[in-house]
Amino acid sequence: MGPTIRPAQTRPTVATLARDFGSGERAAPALLACPECDLVQRVPAGGAWGAIACCRCGATLCRRIPHALDVALALMITAAVVFTIANVFPVMSLDMQGRHNEATLLAMAKALHRAGMTPVAFLVALTVIVMPALEIAAMLWLLVPLKLGVAPEGLAVVSRTLAAVRPWAMVEVFTLAALVSIGRLGNLADLHLGAAFWAMGALMFLFALADTIFDEHALWERVAALRSRSAP
Amino acid sequence: MSATAAAMGLVSCRACGQLNRARAGARARCARCGSELRSRKPEATARTTALLAAAYVLYLPANLLPILETGEIGGAKAADTILSGALKLWHGGWWPLAIVILIASIVIPFAKLVVLTWLVISVRRGSAARLRGRTRLYRLVDVIGKWSMVDIYVGALLVGLVQFEPLATVSPGPAAIAFGAVVVLTMLASHSFDPRLLWDAAGARRG
Numbered sequence: 001m002g003p004t005i006r007p008a009q010t011r012p013t014v015a016t017l018a019r020d021f022g023s024g025e026r027a028a029p030a031l032l033a034c035p036e037c038d039l040v041q042r043v044p045a046g047g048a049w050g051a052i053a054c055c056r057c058g059a060t061l062c063r064r065i066p067h068a069l070d071v072a073l074a075l076m077i078t079a080a081v082v083f084t085i086a087n088v089f090p091v092m093s094l095d096m097q098g099r100h101n102e103a104t105l106l107a108m109a110k111a112l113h114r115a116g117m118t119p120v121a122f123l124v125a126l127t128v129i130v131m132p133a134l135e136i137a138a139m140l141w142l143l144v145p146l147k148l149g150v151a152p153e154g155l156a157v158v159s160r161t162l163a164a165v166r167p168w169a170m171v172e173v174f175t176l177a178a179l180v181s182i183g184r185l186g187n188l189a190d191l192h193l194g195a196a197f198w199a200m201g202a203l204m205f206l207f208a209l210a211d212t213i214f215d216e217h218a219l220w221e222r223v224a225a226l227r228s229r230s231a232p
Numbered sequence: 233m234s235a236t237a238a239a240m241g242l243v244s245c246r247a248c249g250q251l252n253r254a255r256a257g258a259r260a261r262c263a264r265c266g267s268e269l270r271s272r273k274p275e276a277t278a279r280t281t282a283l284l285a286a287a288y289v290l291y292l293p294a295n296l297l298p299i300l301e302t303g304e305i306g307g308a309k310a311a312d313t314i315l316s317g318a319l320k321l322w323h324g325g326w327w328p329l330a331i332v333i334l335i336a337s338i339v340i341p342f343a344k345l346v347v348l349t350w351l352v353i354s355v356r357r358g359s360a361a362r363l364r365g366r367t368r369l370y371r372l373v374d375v376i377g378k379w380s381m382v383d384i385y386v387g388a389l390l391v392g393l394v395q396f397e398p399l400a401t402v403s404p405g406p407a408a409i410a411f412g413a414v415v416v417l418t419m420l421a422s423h424s425f426d427p428r429l430l431w432d433a434a435g436a437r438r439g
Contacts, residue, residue, distance in 0.1 A: 006235075031251055033237035033244035036367055038428040040235045040251070041244065057367040057431075062249065062418035094393045096400065111392040117404045123412050124388045127381060156265040160247045167419065170378050177385030180333060183326035184317075184390060188400070220248045220264060 003062045008061050009053045032061050032217075051212075063215040069222060072214040073143040079136050079206040082199050087129065089195035091178060096189040104196060105129055131169040132203070138162040139210070142219060150209070151223050158215055166211070172204040236431065243269045271425040277352050283421035284348055290410045290417070291345065295338070298405035300387055302394075311405060314338060314383055336382040337411075344380075344418045347373045348425060360434035370427045377422055380415045384408065 033040045034054040043052055052061045065071070086105065089117065093102035103111070105128055114119035123147050126168065138158050144150040178197055243254040245262035252269055254260040260269045298311030312320065314337045322330035330426050347369055354366065387404055394402040 015283050019373055032249060033242065033251055035244065035246070035249075036371065036427045037363075037431045038236040038238055038244070039431075040237050040240060057364055057427075059367070059371065090353075092389065092393060096396050099396055101393055101395055103389060107387045108392035111395070112388055112404060112408075115391055115403045119308045120384060120388070120404060120412050123416065128385070156247060156267055159265070162269060163247065167378065167423065170381050173378055173381045174385050176332065176336075176379070177382045178389065179328045180321075180382060180386050181389040181393075183321055183324070183329040184386065185393065186326075188394075216247075220250070224264070226306065 005041075006041055006055050007044050009055050010188045034059055034061060056151070063213070065213055065215070065218075068213050068215055068218045069143055069146060071152040072139065072210050073147055075206050075210040075213070076136055076139040076143060079203060079210070080140065082203050082206065083132060083136055086196045086199035086203060089199070091194050091196040091200070092185075093183065093192045093194060094189050095184065095192070102194065127168055127170040128174050131165050132171050135169045135207070138165065139214070146219070146222050146226075149216065149226065151226050155223060159219065163216070169207065171200055171207055175200050177206045236428075236435070238271050238428075238432070239435075243271045245269060271309050272428055272432075273424060276424055276426040277355055279424040280348060280352050280421045283417050283424060284345060284352070287341075287345060287417040287421065289413050290414050291341065294407050294411035294414050295342075297407035297410065299383065299407040299411060300390060301405050303401045303402050303403075304399070313407065314411065317383075319390055327349045333383060333386075336379045338381050340344060340376055343412055344377055344422065348418070348421055351425060351427075351430065355433050358433040358436060359430075362428055363434055366430055367427050370422070370425065370430075374422045377415070377419045380411075380418075382411050384415070 030043060031040055032043055032052075034057060036059040037054060037057040039054060039056045041055055041061070049064055049066065051063050053059065054061055082147070088104070090102035090104050091108070093100060095101075109121045109125040109129070112118075112124060138161055141158050142152050142155065142162070178200065182191065182193075234412055241253060241255065242251050243260070245250055245265060247267040248265040249264060250262055250264040252260065252263055254269050254271075261267065262269055276302065295314055298374065299314050300312045300317060302310045302312070304310075314333070318330045318333040318337070321327070321333060335410045351366060351370055387408055391404055394400055
């Protein structure tokens with residue numbers, strides 16, 4: 001007897017907020033294997049919006065969210081603007097006995113380098129500046145052409161890069177660290193929060209939302225739809 | 233018989249999720265996106281074990297050596313380890329932040345090392361107990377790992393801001409490199425582990 005294939009479960013998430021954007025139907029892939037336990041399961045065709053969870057281990061298989069790619073595109077355009085602000089303006093500034101000192105994201109990494117901690121400086125610059133920039137760039141690279149109705153160049157390479165980059169972009173961790181720093185410095189001197197502090201806080205929410213909405217299955221289905229339309 | 237992709241002669245593409253028909257061990261590419269197909273992450277337990285071993289070695293200097301050195305007027309110098317930095321926050325009345333640092337810098341790295349070690353051992357022993365729980369634990373470890381970077385960023389902000397020679401200066405201590413390395417190594421260890429091996433090992437035992 002062959003294996004029985006069970007249906008996956010639909011689980012509502014924060015992303016169900018996106019339901020208000022309309023009801024764009026999309027065909028879900030019929031069969032998927034769980035990335036964490038390898039169980040093959042049938043993805044229910046209809047049903048509520050939300051994440052589709054593995055029926056055996058609970059991992060997220062894919063997401064069913066109307067206009068997921070458009071919402072992700074809007075979030076990433078905003079993120080690009082906010083990220084620019086985060087890099088140009090200081091995170092915090094400190095006044096002590098008439099002297100003023102401020103730190104931007106890059107200045108922070110430079111200070112570590114000057115103090116002889118070049119590997120740590122690289123780690124900080126990589127996780128706070130380079131990786132978030134790459135994530136935004138890769139998302140825009142994929143989503144802008146799709147919005148215009150063209151398949152993106154180098155789709156496979158870019159989407160693999162995106163998956164590799166994502167765990168190393170640590171905007172949310174930095175935001176927490178900035179809060180902790182207020183505690184470390186608040187008693188010591190006159191501390192002012194800069195525009196980059198608020199920008200990183202906002203960026204944290206933009207990335208978190210995009211991560212719950214964007215789904216590479218949706219991406220590949222849009223591409224497949226485009227290709228089948230252009231084929232004679 | 234469990235309906236895993238591997239048991240059905242299928243391989244799920246790690247880049248696009250497409251199910252492909254492929255023989256185990258044979259080199260193949262995804263029909264949809266062209267990525268190389270792998271039924272399981274390569275050498276998962278060996279890689280995880282090696283990265284964990286390196287992280288264990290660096291865990292001690294990361295916690296015992298000073299992570300921040302502060303200099304104040306009159307040449308008074310103080311060195312803070314991760315733990316003493318957190319205790320300073322506590323005594324300064326910022327105890328919620330002290331708890332954040334204790335969890336992010338001490339509890340999470342240690343929990344990651346212990347959990348990943350246990351998962352690797354349970355794969356090697358072919359354990360079939362609490363599979364769902366162990367998969368969830370892996371997912372948790374994979375997600376919370378990056379939060380240990382908090383102390384590195386706090387250090388970077390302090391070093392960047394407190395440069396008032398000779399009134400007050402902050403410079404990074406040798407533990408910063410060791411601690412940064414522990415965070416990176418444990419993150420790489422959890423990325424290289426493959427939770428599907430937990431289910432494979434249990435399936436093999438059931439026969």
